[in-house]
Amino acid sequence: MIAHEQIQYHNQAQAPEHETRLQFIEGVLERKGFNPRQIIEQIRAFQIAIPSWALGTGGTRFGRFSIGGEPRSLEEKIEDVGLIHQLNRSANSISLHIPWDIPKDVPALKQLLTQHGLTIDSVNSNTFQDQKDQIHSYKYGSLCHTENAVRQQAIEHNIQCVEHGKQLDAKVLTVWLADGSNFPGQHHLRKAYQRTAESLADIYSAMPPDWTMLIEYKPYEPNFYSMIIPDWGTSYALCQYVGKNAQVLVDLGHHLPNTNIEQIVGRLMHFGRLGGFHFNGSMYGDDDLTTGSIKPFQLFLIFNELVDGMNDPAVKNPDIAWMIDASHNTKDPIEDLLQSVNGILAAYARALLVDRAALSQAQEENDVVQAEELLRDAFLTDVRPLVAEAMRLDGGAIDPLAAYRAAHIRASLIEKRGKFSTATGL
């Protein structure tokens, strides 16, 4: 935790510059017919879940470089997310990974969560690696496996995840499958799909009726010839097969280069099946970079689609779970997450600034240039003062990253947890 006074002190120093910039953008927006205060309120309401696996430096298969002071337990991970939320007031929940973060002392965890103003939004199952005490191996798949015993073990694990989640008042199970094949002929492609569908249906039927199952897709890796759920169409078909509370989860990094992700978002909202988002940035694939670091325009276009869908009464899409899913090996993870949340909120804020009536008119009239210019105008608006004001109004820092650095938090975490502490699970 950071002392409240420290954030106030930081904000006092930042206030004159912040006020000037805020007044400028408010004036610009008012002249355009927007209500800047209403936009700030919408930014305040937007909350993003932090994954429990993102608080330590991620590794690659080549190596891992610890930053020091990494959380050694679920309790310390909650403390780190609590700190992020205290600084930006925009990260009020945690996505929990099972079995890396199995809750042990549930009442104490609940108390700790309340103390930090946090909740557990979702539980994520893991059948992509074998655990020490596991009877059957997932080397050749889990929910798709040819052997019933392996499938049953994977189904039981997912049901166990739901049980852990229920204890902490979560309502979402996220399933991502590493299942697939590396070589032609390895899988009977149709049969492997059918086994997966039936396994997912078994898990679904064991979920409480107020729970949501999110089905995530990924085109390649760890399997390279075929993935059992490679694309949104397969996720969508599986959701339809298992039931109405199954929704597609879009992970930004789980697409081949140049995929039009905003169109996928639009399609899924049109079908009322977009249930969750995993934010990250990527250059090639699942490289888990900071959200908005590589393709900020694409992130904006995705939010443009989301905002348009959320504003359209004809769209019957459920509430979307907003989550970050990133963990790489270069930055201080807390700084990375602060940057990611800011990047997400900035993209959202820009999407709120699209003149939808004018855009609709340009589209109806096939005025290609005008339609594009309307989007560019919103994208090129400096929305940082609006995001900062949303955070300030909720008691957060005007500049969370600067406040984090000024308080020398990493140094104190290293002092407390050690130079070579390793985040559990990684």
Ligand SMILES: [Mn+2]
């Ligand atoms: Mn993901």
